[in-house]
Amino acid sequence: MSAAVKGSKVKVHYTGTFDDGEKFDGSEGNDPLEFEVGSGQVIPGFEQAVLGMKVGESKKVRIPEDDAYGPHNPEMVIESSSAQFEEGLNPVVGQQFQTEMDDGQPVLLTVVAVEGEMITLDANHPMAGKDLNFEIELVEIAS
Numbered sequence: 001m002s003a004a005v006k007g008s009k010v011k012v013h014y015t016g017t018f019d020d021g022e023k024f025d026g027s028e029g030n031d032p033l034e035f036e037v038g039s040g041q042v043i044p045g046f047e048q049a050v051l052g053m054k055v056g057e058s059k060k061v062r063i064p065e066d067d068a069y070g071p072h073n074p075e076m077v078i079e080s081s082s083a084q085f086e087e088g089l090n091p092v093v094g095q096q097f098q099t100e101m102d103d104g105q106p107v108l109l110t111v112v113a114v115e116g117e118m119i120t121l122d123a124n125h126p127m128a129g130k131d132l133n134f135e136i137e138l139v140e141i142a143s
Contacts, residue, residue: 003052004141006038010050011140017133024127032139043068046134053138063132072129082117091119 004010011034015026027033035041037050045067049059065071085091095111113120 002141003054004037004050004138006051008037009142010035010037010138011142012050013137013139014046015135019131019133024132043132045132046136049134049136050138053136055138055141058135058137060133060135063134065129065131068130068132069125069128072124076123077112078121078123080119080121082119085119097121 011032013027013032015028016024018024033042035047037047040047043063045061045063048067049061049063053059082091091097091111091114093111093114097109097111098106099109101107107123109121109123110126111119112122
């Protein structure tokens with residue numbers, strides 16, 4: 001039986017949780033996640049966990065923030081005046097906006113605080129700074 005190696009196209013079922021047990025994602029009830037190992041389609045720690053797995057094998061892994069979405073970068077948290085938003089738009093905590101960097105790359109901003117006219121926005125990935133836990137089952141390796 002072959003094992004997953006760099007370049008393997010794999011299908012996995014998975015459940016992702018935070019350290020407190022809260023589930024943040026999973027494939028239960030859906031098609032398995034399909035990706036090519038080593039292509040950067042999933043976070044580095046997830047790819048690393050799948051390497052060497054055989055079809056039918058399951059495992060539990062804990063992926064530190066550095067191998068997940070990286071540490072939370074305080075330089076990516078900015079304050080803006082509500083005057084910077086479209087007239088009539090009243091941002092609320094948790095609301096997300098998409099904008100573009102100078103190079104045209106899209107960036108997602110999440111409202112993390114609203115204090116009077118000042119709006120605090122976070123451009124970090126919502127799971128940056130978090131260690132992640134996964135239960136992974138390898139269901140297929142395609143050639």
